[in-house]
Amino acid sequence: MLHFELVTPEKLVRSEDVFMVTVPGTEGDFGVLEGHAPIMSTVRDGALVIYRTQGGAPETLTVQGGFAEVNERGLTVLAEHAA
Amino acid sequence: MASLKALKVRINSVKSTQKITKAMKMVAAAKLRRAQDAAQNGRPYADRLEKVVASLASKVTVSESSPKLLGGTGKDQVHLLVVATSERGLAGAFNTNIVRAARRKAEELERAGKTVRFYIAGKKGRVLKRFYGNAVVADHEMGAIKYVSFDDAKAIAEDIVARFHAGEFDVAHLFYAKFVSALVQDPVGQQIIPVAVPANAETLQKTGAEAAVEYEPDEESILADLLPRNVAVQIFRALLENAASEQGSRMNAMDNATRNAGDMINRLSIQYNRTRQAAITTELVEIISGAEAL
DSSP states (O other), X not given: OXXXXXXXXXXXXXXXXXXXXXXXXXXXXXXXXXXXXXXXXXXXXXXXXXXXXXXXXXXXXXXXXXXXXEETTEEEEEEEEEO | OOOHHHXXXXXXXXXXXXXXXXXXXXXXXXXXXXXXXXXXXXXXXXXXHHHHHHHHHXXXXXXXTSOHHHHOOSOOOEEEEEEEOOSOOOBTBHXXXXXXXXXXXXXXXXXXXXXXXXXXXXXXXXXXXHXXXXXXXXXXXXXXXXXXXXXXXXXXXXXXXXXXXXXXXSEEXXXXXXXXXXXXEEEEEEEEESXXXXXXXHHHHHXXXXXXXXXXXOHHHHHHHHHHHHHHHHHHHHHHHHHHHHHHHHHHXXXXXXXXXXXXXXXXXXXXXXXXXXXXXXXXXXXXXXXXXX
């Protein structure tokens, strides 16, 4: 499972283990699975899609003013707004 | 000696003041919890952003082309002091301490021959206008804000960054009260522009599997995107700390005021009772001597 965190300046919105997250990067969307290579990317305003389980129904969150980092601990998305 | 009636009026007035300070103390205590929670919730974002900025900054060499927010304007002449205070008074020495810290810094800078400008956020910082009337470049209105949100901090940050790019100043410092505990609040000043890269940035870089990180777009563009946000986050953090400190300070001040009012009521009551006793004694003496005279 991929450890996924979504943080806004006001609070820690999500911190959970999920199957896959699709991040709307500035240079194109990218999906992050467990064991993804380390990457840092700015995120454009758009939809963040969370797949909690493989083949399960996805959940969509809108993020604004974001930044994503993937490292060995998982995926962290910093956003100014998330809903 | 004051008349009985005057004393009674005095005691009642102190009593009602005590009721008010007691209520204010309890309100401050309730608000303090909320403010503390808000400050706590803001920490993860600030910590993570700080780490990312530090690790990015350590990779980018500061040159002519690097973002001004990181490298500075190359000068050190005009300093902007951003002073964050509360909107309301009756919080002990809270606002006075912040303003004093800012003034001390201003004096120090002026002695070194620098030009000082002020940016006021919060009504209680306006006292600075009295001492540095023309040096106050902006007075940010915060009266309508009940609980600070990130957008409020962002508005201030954007204004400041715009002024920076317009060349209004070279270095910016931020003054606020750090929340240590409900009893202790520390007025602090910290440099926010150019972004101070933590000294341990080098070690941060070495310790990790950071070697093969991919950047999208490149490091410099990410940094250029993150630096203004970093300023906003620092201001946001300061405002949150300030909010907690303000309530802590008010709680303290009101606790002291309540206690002082209690002491005063005790003293006045003793005086009232003595006066009353004296009046009774005099009356008795008068009656007895009157009876004896017959």
